[in-house]
Amino acid sequence: MRFIGPHVSIKDSIALAVGRAAALSATGFALFTKNQRVWSAPPLKAEEAAAFRKAMDSNGYASRAVLPHAGYLINPATPDEDLRRKSLSLFLDEAGRTADLGLDTLNIHPGAYREGSMEDGVKRAAAMIDEVLAAIPGIRIAIENTSGAGTILGSSFEELDMLLSEIRHSSRAGFTLDTAHLYGAGYDVKGDPDGVLDSFFSRFGKDRLFGMHLNDSKVPLASRKDRHESLGHGLIGYEPIAQIAGREETQGIPLILETPDESLWKDEIRMLMEA
Numbered sequence: 001m002r003f004i005g006p007h008v009s010i011k012d013s014i015a016l017a018v019g020r021a022a023a024l025s026a027t028g029f030a031l032f033t034k035n036q037r038v039w040s041a042p043p044l045k046a047e048e049a050a051a052f053r054k055a056m057d058s059n060g061y062a063s064r065a066v067l068p069h070a071g072y073l074i075n076p077a078t079p080d081e082d083l084r085r086k087s088l089s090l091f092l093d094e095a096g097r098t099a100d101l102g103l104d105t106l107n108i109h110p111g112a113y114r115e116g117s118m119e120d121g122v123k124r125a126a127a128m129i130d131e132v133l134a135a136i137p138g139i140r141i142a143i144e145n146t147s148g149a150g151t152i153l154g155s156s157f158e159e160l161d162m163l164l165s166e167i168r169h170s171s172r173a174g175f176t177l178d179t180a181h182l183y184g185a186g187y188d189v190k191g192d193p194d195g196v197l198d199s200f201f202s203r204f205g206k207d208r209l210f211g212m213h214l215n216d217s218k219v220p221l222a223s224r225k226d227r228h229e230s231l232g233h234g235l236i237g238y239e240p241i242a243q244i245a246g247r248e249e250t251q252g253i254p255l256i257l258e259t260p261d262e263s264l265w266k267d268e269i270r271m272l273m274e275a
Contacts, residue, residue: 002245003028003065004214004272006257006265010034014048014101018055024266027273028065030107030256033097036071039086040093049100056102063103067142067176067211067254070094070108076125077111077153087111088128095136105140105210107176110153110163119162121153126166133169142176142210147184147226155185155224157203164204175204178213178258179244180229183236186222193240194247201249211254214241214272230259231268242275 005026008017014031021029034041056063071094074087091108098106108129113121129141143163148155153163160175167173177200182189187196200209216234218227232238245255257268 001027001252002250002255002273003253004245004255004257004269005029005065006259006262006269007031007069013051014044015051015055018052018059018061021061022059024269026265026269028061028067028254028256030067030069030254030258032071033068033094033101034071036069037073038071039073039090044097044100049102053102064105064252065254066103067256068094068098068101068103068106070106072109074108075111076108076128077113077121078124079114079116079120084124084128088131091128091132092135095132095139095141099136099139104138105142107142107144107211109144109146112150112152114151118151118153118159121151122159122162123166125153126163129163129173130168133167133172140172140174140210142174144176144213145178145181145185147181148224149226155181157200161203164208174208174210175200176211176213177209178215179236179241180213180215180217180234181226183217183221184219184223184225184227188221189244190221190236190240193243197244197247197249206249209249209253211256212244212250213256213258214245215258216241228258228260230261230264231257231271233261238271242272245272246275 007030008020146154216229219225
């Protein structure tokens with residue numbers, strides 16, 4: 001089964017996100033569990049969580065088809081103690097919300113180490129992920145690869161491997177691969193999409209791939225920038241992304257569109273389902 005869909009809005013009610021995905025004929029989707037741009041929000045009410053779970057059931061979505069995305073303020077790799085404290089608190093809150101919604105995987109960016117060594121940043125990020133995994137049983141953490149701007153972690157498979165090796169609860173840790181981030185980091189998903197994925201699977205195995213973000217790119221290969229484009233409108237092109245979506249290893253995991261033109265989402269879903 002292909003679980004394909006966009007990152008949908010939770011405006012007015014988190015339960016409404018499910019209907020928004022269904023209206024696009026999406027077979028999977030992503031969402032934030034709260035406003036992603038604030039440090040705190042009112043607790044998720046039991047009736048809100050129940051309404052979300054009911055909407056999931058009535059629209060035929062299994063939890064494995066949905067990939068919540070943690071807020072952008074969280075920085076697991078930070079050397080700043082105040083920012084670390086706030087990041088951990090928010091990370092724990094969002095992982096708890098994920099569990100309350102009946103979902104089992106939370107996508108997180110590994111963060112930026114800002115100063116000092118990359119290795120120290122890896123250890124800090126792994127320690128925070130471990131704290132969340134220990135505190136919220138049953139939740140899995142999907143670490144998203146990055147394009148590698150500045151001191152942001154996770155742009156290479158080597159760095160992702162270093163991070164995974166530092167996580168004690170690693171049986172519940174894996175990855176989300178973003179095609180635009182791969183391209184920005186220097187992995188040629190345009191010219192050799194199968195080779196890029198084969199390299200990942202040879203290092204980690206297919207069970208470590210918890211989801212994918214399928215995005216075209218506005219910026220060139222190895223630019224170290226993260227600029228998403230609609231499928232077929234960027235420098236990667238539609239065919240390589242469809243080739244990735246059609247692989248056996250990407251079946252049964254959320255394949256999420258974070259493409260900028262919402263008016264194209266329905267067509268993008270349809271094309272990828274037919275690929």
